[in-house]
Amino acid sequence: MKKLEKLLQIHDWYYDRSDDHSVWERGSHSYKTIRKLIKESDNIIEAVELYNRYNPSKYKLEVEDIK
Numbered sequence: 001m002k003k004l005e006k007l008l009q010i011h012d013w014y015y016d017r018s019d020d021h022s023v024w025e026r027g028s029h030s031y032k033t034i035r036k037l038i039k040e041s042d043n044i045i046e047a048v049e050l051y052n053r054y055n056p057s058k059y060k061l062e063v064e065d066i067k
Helices: 001-008 023-039 045-054
Strands: none
Touching: 001 023, 001 045, 023 045
């Protein structure tokens, strides 16, 4: 869970708005890694709550989105 939290802290939450394709690629890769760590977590509910704590968006993740 520590690795997930570290990635959430440094993740560029606005990567998808970048005009620079390399920024978008890094952000997309980071997002996929975060989702993978959540899915593989021993406690998906806690991982989703952690994700939502760092996500500045009004679009929060639900446990059902992971399964």
